[in-house]
Amino acid sequence: MRVLAIAKRELWEILSNRKFMIAFIAQTLLLLALLPAFGNLFAEGNLALPTPSLREFIPLGVVVESDDCEVLLASLERNERLKLYRYAKPPDEELSKGLIAGYLLIPRNYRESELSAQEVWLFLSDRVKSSSALDAVRESVEAASAELSRERQERLRANLGNLVTLKREFLKPVVVQRGGEQFSSFFLAYLVPLVLFFPLFMSGGLVIDAIVGEKDRKTIEALIAAPFHRYEIIAGKFLSLWSFVTAECAVWIVGIIAIGIPIAKPVEAFLLLAALNALVIAIATALALYSRNLKEANIALMVFYVPLFVALIYALTIEFFSPREFFSYVPFNLLSRAVSGETFSNSAFALLLSVLSVAALSVVGVAARLSYRDDVIFGPRPSVIKLLEDAIEAMLAYKHPRIAGIATALLLSPAVFLASAAIEVAVAVGLIWLLGYSLPSLYLLIFISTAVEESLKLLPIFLILRRKREWVNIRSIALIAATAGAGFFLVETLLAGVLASMLFRIPFTSLLYQRVATTLVMHLAASSIAGVGLYHRGRVGIALFTLAVAAHALFNIAIAGVVL
Amino acid sequence: MLALKKKAMIEFERVTKRFGSLTALRELTLSIAKGEIFGLVGPNGAGKTTAIRILCGALRPSSGRVLVAGMEVGKRSLEVKRLIGYLPEEPNLYERMTPKQLLRFFASLYGVEDAEARIEELLAMVGMQDKADVRIATFSKGMRQRIAIARALLHDPEILILDEPTMGLDPLTAREIREFIASLRGRKTVLLCTHYMPEAEQLCNRLGILQRGELVALGEPEKLKAELKKEGYESPTLEDVFLKYTRGVVS
Helix, strand or coil: CHHHHHHHHHHHHHHCCHHHHHHHHHHHHHHHHHHHHHHHHHHHCCCCCCCCCCCCCEEEEEEECCCECHHHHHHHHHCCCEEEEEECCCCHHHHHHCCCCEEEEECCCCECCCCCCEEEEEEECCCCCHHHHHHHHHHHHHHHHHHHHHHHHHHHCCCCCCCEEEEECCCCCCEEEECCEEEEHHHHHHHHHHHHCHHHHCHHHHHHHHHHHHHHCCCHHHHHHCCCCHHHHHHHHHHHHHHHHHHHHHHHHHHHHHCCCCCCCHHHHHHHHHHHHHHHHHHHHHHHHHCCCHHHHHHHHHHHHHHHHHHHHHHHHHHHHCCCHHHHHCHHHHHHHHHHCCCCCHHHHHHHHHHHHHHHHHHHHHHHHHHCCHHHHHCCCCCHHHHHHHHHHHHHCCCCHHHHHHHHHHHHHHHHHHHHHHHHHHHHHHHHHHHCCCHHHHHHHHHHHHHHHHHHCCHHHHHHHHHHHHHCCHHHHHHHHHHHHHHHHHHHHHHHHHHHHHHHCCCHHHHHHHHHHCHHHHHHHHHHHHHHHHHHCHHHHHHHHHHHHHHHHHHHHHHHHHHC | CHHHHCCEEEEEEEEEEEECCEEEEEEEEEEEECCCEEEEECCCCCCHHHHHHHHHCCCCCCEEEEEECCEECCCCHHHHHHHEEEECCCCCCCCCCCHHHHHHHHHHHHCCCCHHHHHHHHHHHCCCHHHCCCCHHHCCHHHHHHHHHHHHHCCCCCEEEEECCCCCCCHHHHHHHHHHHHHCCCCCEEEEEECCHHHHHHHCCEEEEEECCEEEEEECHHHHHHHHHHCCCCCCCHHHHHHHHHHCCCC
16 A cells, blocks of 8 residues: 555656656657658658568468479578478469468579579569568578589589579568558558657656655655655555556557557557566666666666667667567567567567566566665665675575575676686687687687686585585585576576577577587586585595586587587 | 653664764664653764664664664664654655645555544644645745644654754744744654754753764753853853864863
8 A cells, every 4th residue: 555655646746747748748649640651651662671570480482493403492491481382383363462472483494403503583572571581582592502502612622602693573662451551561560669669768767756856855765764664665666657657658559559550469569568668667766776866867777778779779670671589589579570460479478578577576676675775875875796795695694505505696697607708708819819729729718718617606605605604515505506507507598599699590499498408417517516526625626626627628629529 | 860760762772873984873872751852963974864864764773773662663663663753854845746745645654544634733733724735846945844844743753853943944933943842842752953052952851962973962951061160161051062072172
């Protein structure tokens, strides 16, 4: 009830702010007036833009006239995004009905056994997915061409250019039909989602006013002296900010639909926005609470919102122009798909909602915890390092040493990974400078890196042994050390997965499965052995630590061998 | 002496508060009896506001403890807070609200029964009933102070903590507020922080002088002055007492 009383007052504060409300109403009206104009512009314009795609999402016809095209066909079949339909003759009717995104014609004169350059023709629809089809087919053709070039290079020992080229027949504006009206897929999948994020990006001012404003005006003193817990103040404020911004999103969704712009899955779009709002507002609340004054809060939130906005633009651009599997789990992209009607996996949607909600609640918890600190509310403001130290101290002080150790190991994982990565990069640069790009420098780097990783992963074990040695046994230590290994693996896999997906188009999930089956096992085993080594100390300890480093290094050498 | 005769309502037991390397309050031990008006005086930065904030539960002591009506502040904070009405140094109120809206909000937080009648009563008491529906943003400092006093009294607390209640007010308003505080004597326990020595002399049963976080003097105003007289000062004032303990000299 007290949370609701605070939430109600905060909402009242927002709604009674005339300047803000006038700006909000004007923005909404302006937006609803301008959006249809943009819609028409893109529908009638000459923009050729691809639409997003998932596994077997692009229906593509293939007309095979040639009897010598195995490499190209195999390459097309390997392309996970394409759903291939074989036709004996050009499927113009299917194309005109929009049943396929386009068709690839492999002409009679296409012969892979010949040395001359070969051409295939791609006919694209004027409806959805044509540009995604172009993108996907180009990828397969280039792969086939590279394979053929390699074969011939080996056969002839000569350098060859690309053997197969793609001739694109036509590419018209990508348009989706909704209730008799036409909308550019760029407009629906890019601009409309972008607009729906506006309330979220405008929430910073509200958060600053509600949190730092209270500190700055010193009205917080009377609140803190009132008979309720501080977490109730944070929860009430968060609730009001979140509900206002989410209601704003709902108004925009309804408004956009009301003016005739279709949103394919409005409920899903709303739920995604609500969950994302919760996380962003929770982080902004924690940042604002940590800030000393309005000026500092403005800077902190700008530092938070600007990269968030860049990430949004980047994700939507990737979604639109060059889809990657990883982005199936990015909220910005899922919202784009919910608006434009592109399919997305229900499990990814449910997973994302759960992760966002849990993360938001966790961050609100962190903010509530911060509000109990006298130095955060009244100053002098503690450093981030001090906050981390205190958090570790609080965890170590927990009465169950095993849980304390596990929590500490997980909390330290990102810091351990980042420190380890920084040292490893420095070592790599040093070794290359000293020994150049050579096999010995690679092996040396692998050994030093594994020693660094295994040493840093022992940090939580060191802390728990220093505080609670008499309460922990060897099994607890092995478990805590394994958790440190798992935490390290998790951070490493997440970052590696994102990079691999973005840079090399390696599917995130396949990388995850692969690493869980191999690298995770290695991390768990090596960390446990090293942890038990630290517990034993002495010669046995050194021997076990050396064993852990050796096992880890050999594993990395084996992986390096496979990669090279 | 009053503290020994009557039941202690507020007790500071060796309370220390550190902010990083700065010690704002050092081993403060103090007892305030029920119904007493106790003055806490000291120069700026002496630790008065820190002591008050610890008593309100806004700050936690680094060591020691504070008891209110026998309850430890940190352990039974909600019950303790219900006993306390707090007037901060600056009457910072929500500017967009009217007095009525503000008092309604705090009444809901404190769970005040029959809130509307109580709000009317308090607004009449502080002479603000005709401004009940006017935005606080338009009020003078004196008017804000009156509303802040009404807010502090809203739940009819046993203890009132008043931090510089008359600072920056015109003489007439300051006088009215002093008269109001005096009227609480015997009914409420009041902890009054002030820089203004005549005010402390006029209102307080006892005084504590804080200097650099330490309680350097404690006693009834007359006794503190008498002690100074014994040391050879002619007709010392309370200001002389204050100067002696805070600067080591008498003007």
